[in-house]
Amino acid sequence: MTTDLILPHGGKLINKYVEKNNEDLMTFEVSSDLRNDAENIATGVFSPLEGFMNQDDLVSVLKEGRLRNGIPWTIPIILDVEKKIATQMQDLGDIVLCSGGAKFGIMHVEDIYGYNKDEIAAAVYGTTDVNHPAVNRLFKMKEFLVGGELGGFRMKEKDEIQKFRMYPSQTRSEIKKRGWKTVVGFQTRNVPHVAHEMLQKAALNIYDGLFVNPLIGKKKIGDFTDTLIIDTYESLIMNYFPKNRVLFSTIHTLMRYAGPREAIHHAIMRKNFGCTHFIVGRDHAGVGNYYPPFAAQEIFNEYPDLDIKPVFFPSFYYCKKCMSFANEKTCPHGIESKEELSGTMIRKMVNSGQIPEKHLMRREISDLIIKSEKPFVVD
Numbered sequence: 001m002t003t004d005l006i007l008p009h010g011g012k013l014i015n016k017y018v019e020k021n022n023e024d025l026m027t028f029e030v031s032s033d034l035r036n037d038a039e040n041i042a043t044g045v046f047s048p049l050e051g052f053m054n055q056d057d058l059v060s061v062l063k064e065g066r067l068r069n070g071i072p073w074t075i076p077i078i079l080d081v082e083k084k085i086a087t088q089m090q091d092l093g094d095i096v097l098c099s100g101g102a103k104f105g106i107m108h109v110e111d112i113y114g115y116n117k118d119e120i121a122a123a124v125y126g127t128t129d130v131n132h133p134a135v136n137r138l139f140k141m142k143e144f145l146v147g148g149e150l151g152g153f154r155m156k157e158k159d160e161i162q163k164f165r166m167y168p169s170q171t172r173s174e175i176k177k178r179g180w181k182t183v184v185g186f187q188t189r190n191v192p193h194v195a196h197e198m199l200q201k202a203a204l205n206i207y208d209g210l211f212v213n214p215l216i217g218k219k220k221i222g223d224f225t226d227t228l229i230i231d232t233y234e235s236l237i238m239n240y241f242p243k244n245r246v247l248f249s250t251i252h253t254l255m256r257y258a259g260p261r262e263a264i265h266h267a268i269m270r271k272n273f274g275c276t277h278f279i280v281g282r283d284h285a286g287v288g289n290y291y292p293p294f295a296a297q298e299i300f301n302e303y304p305d306l307d308i309k310p311v312f313f314p315s316f317y318y319c320k321k322c323m324s325f326a327n328e329k330t331c332p333h334g335i336e337s338k339e340e341l342s343g344t345m346i347r348k349m350v351n352s353g354q355i356p357e358k359h360l361m362r363r364e365i366s367d368l369i370i371k372s373e374k375p376f377v378v379d
Helices: 032-042 055-064 083-089 117-125 133-139 168-178 194-204 226-240 260-273 295-302 343-351 363-371
Strands: 026-029 079-081 094-099 102-108 111-114 144-152 183-188 209-216 246-248 277-279 309-311 317-319 324-326 338-340
Touching: 026 083, 032 094, 032 102, 032 144, 055 117, 055 144, 079 083, 083 144, 117 133, 168 209, 168 246, 168 260, 183 194, 183 260, 194 209, 194 277, 194 317, 194 324, 209 226, 209 260, 226 246, 226 363, 260 277, 260 295
Parallel strands: 026 094, 183 209, 183 277, 209 246, 277 309
Antiparallel strands: 079 144, 094 102, 102 144, 111 144, 317 324, 317 338
């Protein structure tokens, strides 16, 4: 059976791998987070980007939520450097990128420019409050940005954190092999509870395949650790999902907590992986009270040309009278019968020593949390 997959964002899946590197070039050390961004550019996760953003694209993204060519894009993908390094780079052309001393890619320096951190914070996060974790991180960045095309030549060695990592070319090949015409993506930064499971299975009643894609990367203090998220989802899928209907892969990038703008970014990445649909929850990618609860859903009205379709399910909760999980479309009972579930609620329960009851969380999942020595990010 031939399956025509959704086109990658921008129409072409980017592949920026080069045969070899030039050892004589200047070497520039970047963080592991920036290496993840570079690898996501090189493997097509961030298609149609071919490098870190130059000034024209950044300005367009901030003002219009689109690249300068009009393609939807909402999150700056930028490389920051201090003034001394920026001066050294001005006449170099090409540089080698490395992280932890390991060389992994070549960048052609096209643009070096200053930027206004307050403008980026206000446009992307809707606030300049340093208590917002991503704004806090932004204000600690160096004073110049470097834009230019990338070429990668060495990926990270796969370890326990990366054992389920797949690239868009691989997921697209698997989707085609399985003959799925519709694939719904599910983004998460939490361990799964039963309300998540019910939502995912509701989606499986509608679409051919479910793409479960936890975000692995830097998160705020108090979020669940990457290792625990991977282990709990592996257990859930192994025990409670039909294997031929689910594709499980991790995505390695920063959690930016940008609310509505990040919801669009998350959808674009899953489109590149081959998803036709994407589940957008209440307060998707939110933090604190920085965004209205449905802003992440409403922003999709501004992007009719996105191609990947957002899916808005009503929130699932446990109804004590129905004695099952339900939502406002299926349950007539009042708030006194509802047990709401959220990642925040689960984190609070675990922090206070409570074990979620088995109708709220599968015992296999809560057991993994209890046994974990470090269930939460601490720094």
